[in-house]
Amino acid sequence: AGRPFAVFFEQRHCPACETLHRKVLPDPSVRAAIRPFHVIQLDMWSDTPVVTPEGRRTTAREWAKALDVKYAPTIVLFAPDGREVIRSEAFFKVFHTGGLFEYVASGAWREQPSFQRFLSARAERWREQGRDVDIWRYADEPVGAGG
Numbered sequence: 001a002g003r004p005f006a007v008f009f010e011q012r013h014c015p016a017c018e019t020l021h022r023k024v025l026p027d028p029s030v031r032a033a034i035r036p037f038h039v040i041q042l043d044m045w046s047d048t049p050v051v052t053p054e055g056r057r058t059t060a061r062e063w064a065k066a067l068d069v070k071y072a073p074t075i076v077l078f079a080p081d082g083r084e085v086i087r088s089e090a091f092f093k094v095f096h097t098g099g100l101f102e103y104v105a106s107g108a109w110r111e112q113p114s115f116q117r118f119l120s121a122r123a124e125r126w127r128e129q130g131r132d133v134d135i136w137r138y139a140d141e142p143v144g145a146g147g
Contacts, residue, residue, distance in 0.1 A: 002080035004104050005038040009064050011045055011072040016091050019138075020073050027094045027139035033101035037077075044069055053082025077104045085109050095123075095135045 010017040042060040075088040085104045123133040
């Protein structure tokens with residue numbers, strides 16, 4: 001079986017994109033959750049040539065339009081077979097972003113269609129392991145300081 005893949009649709013002059021790259025993606029828990037994925041970063045307005053999971057040749061702009069991407073950054077997560085599993089169209093911090101990737105990589109989406117329930121179970125597992133669950137924390141903040 002292949003690997004799942006993540007497509008980051010971003011744009012120039014995007015403060016939320018910069019925050020994602022500076023304050024969320026560097027976190028060790030997020031980096032570990034992303035590791036199983038092929039990661040593709042695209043400017044949602046560019047004419048960069050891409051081949052979609054269906055094998056169709058298009059541009060980043062046209063693919064973003066076909067996927068109805070309206071916000072930057074949008075992260076679209078695909079199963080190894082090319083099926084879209086889930087997307088993030090809002091700005092998430094460390095816990096939720098890592099959770100998105102873990103949800104797909106673990107295959108949990110096949111058994112648990114509710115991402116929110118998956119996140120609740122993930123939070124419970126972290127607590128049982130003695131880890132702090134701070135849903136407001138950025139990568140550069142100490143645990144418990146997310147306010």
